[in-house]
Amino acid sequence: MTNTTQQAPASRKAEYGANALIVCDNVVRIYQVEGIEVQALQGLDLLVDPGEMIAIIGASGSGKSTLLNVLSGLDAPTAGRARVGGWDLLSLTAADRLTYRRSAVGFIWQQTARNLLPYLSAMENVALPMAFAGVRPRTRARRARDLLGSLGMGDKATRRPGELSGGEQQRVSIAVALANHPEVLFADEPTGELDAATSEEVFAALRRANTELGTTVVIVTHDAEVAGQVQRTVAIRDGRTASEVFRRTAIDEFGASSVIAEEYAVLDRAGRLQLPADFRSTLGLRDRVRLELEQDHVGIWPDARAAVASKRAATEDKS
Numbered sequence: 001m002t003n004t005t006q007q008a009p010a011s012r013k014a015e016y017g018a019n020a021l022i023v024c025d026n027v028v029r030i031y032q033v034e035g036i037e038v039q040a041l042q043g044l045d046l047l048v049d050p051g052e053m054i055a056i057i058g059a060s061g062s063g064k065s066t067l068l069n070v071l072s073g074l075d076a077p078t079a080g081r082a083r084v085g086g087w088d089l090l091s092l093t094a095a096d097r098l099t100y101r102r103s104a105v106g107f108i109w110q111q112t113a114r115n116l117l118p119y120l121s122a123m124e125n126v127a128l129p130m131a132f133a134g135v136r137p138r139t140r141a142r143r144a145r146d147l148l149g150s151l152g153m154g155d156k157a158t159r160r161p162g163e164l165s166g167g168e169q170q171r172v173s174i175a176v177a178l179a180n181h182p183e184v185l186f187a188d189e190p191t192g193e194l195d196a197a198t199s200e201e202v203f204a205a206l207r208r209a210n211t212e213l214g215t216t217v218v219i220v221t222h223d224a225e226v227a228g229q230v231q232r233t234v235a236i237r238d239g240r241t242a243s244e245v246f247r248r249t250a251i252d253e254f255g256a257s258s259v260i261a262e263e264y265a266v267l268d269r270a271g272r273l274q275l276p277a278d279f280r281s282t283l284g285l286r287d288r289v290r291l292e293l294e295q296d297h298v299g300i301w302p303d304a305r306a307a308v309a310s311k312r313a314a315t316e317d318k319s
C-alpha cells in the first residue's frame with residue numbers, strides 16, 4: 001500500500017526546514033479555560049529528519065502532550081506552522097485529517113487501555129486499522145502476523161490485551177500503530193506505567209521499528225533517563241524548545257567505546273537563544289551580557305560595568 005502523501009508545492013522548497021520530515025515553526029497553542037488563557041505552546045520550533053528517533057523531554061505541564069496532539073492531527077495549533085511529510089497540519093480538511101491519522105502517522109499512548117480494544121485478540125487489534133483503510137482480509141492477516149512476529153509477540157497473537165503484561169500490550173500497540181505503514185510513529189509516555197526492565201523492552205521494539213522499517217520515531221517523556229535510548233533529545237520548557245542533546249559513540253585509541261553527549265541550545269530564527277540556568281548562575285549572567293564575535297565562535301561575558309556598579313553600591317552601603 002502506498003501513502004497518499006501530498007507533495008508540498010515547489011515554491012515552498014526554500015522554507016525553514018524544507019528537508020525535514022517534521023517541521024514546527026513558531027507553533028502556538030492557547031487554551032481558553034473559563035476566560036483565562038493558558039499558553040501550552042509558546043512559539044515552539046522543532047525539526048526532525050526522516051529516519052530519526054528522538055525523545056522530547058520536559059517537566060509535567062511543559063506542553064509535551066499538546067505538541068504530540070498537534071503533530072498527530074488530534075488538535076490544531078492556534079498559530080504558527082506545523083508540517084509532517086507533505087501534510088500541512090493547519091489546513092487539513094476533515095477528510096484529509098482522517099486519512100492523515102489513519103495512514104500517515106501512528107501513535108502509542110501511555111495508557112495501554114487507550115491503544116487496544118479489550119475484546120479483540122492482539123492479531124485482530126493489529127488488523128483493525130488495516131480494515132478501516134480498506135486492506136483485503138488476507139493481506140491484513142499476513143501483515144498482522146509479520147508485525148507481531150517482528151516485535152516478539154508471534155506466539156501470543158491470539159491473546160486478548162487482558163491476558164498480556166503491560167510491556168506486551170505496548171508491543172502490540174506498536175504493531176497496531178505500524179499497521180498502515182506510517183512514516184512517523186508518535187509515542188506519548190509509552191513506558192509511563194511500566195517498570196524499568198519492561199520499559200527497556202518497549203524501547204527495543206520502538207528502536208526496531210526505527211532501524212528495520214525506517215519509521216521516524218518521536219517519543220515524549222518526562223523521564224530524562226530515556227535520553228540514553230535515543231540519538232537526540234529535545235528538551236522543552238514552558239512550551240518552547242529549550243535545548244538539544246546529541247549523543248554519539250566515540251572509539252578511543254584502545255578500541256574502547258564511550259558515549260559522548262553534546263548539549264546544544266536552540267537558536268530561533270529571530271536569533272534568540274536561551275542560556276541554561278546553571279551557566280547563568282555560575283557566571284552571574286543577567287539583564288545584559290557583553291557579546292563578542294570571534295573568528296569561529298561568539299563570546300559571552302557578564303556585564304562588567306554592572307558588576308562594578310553593584311560592587312560600588314555594596315561598598316557604599318557599608319560606609
Ligand code: ADP
Pocket residue numbers: 031032033038039040058059060061062063064065066067
Ligand atoms: P505535558 O504533557 O508536558 O505534561 P501538556 O501539554 O499536557 O503538558 O500541558 C501543557 C499546559 O497546557 C498545562 O499548563 C496544561 O494545564 C495546559 N492544558 C493542556 N491541555 C489543556 C486543555 N485541554 N485545556 C486547558 N488547558 C490545557
Ligand code: MG
Pocket residue numbers: 064065066
Ligand atoms: Mg503529557
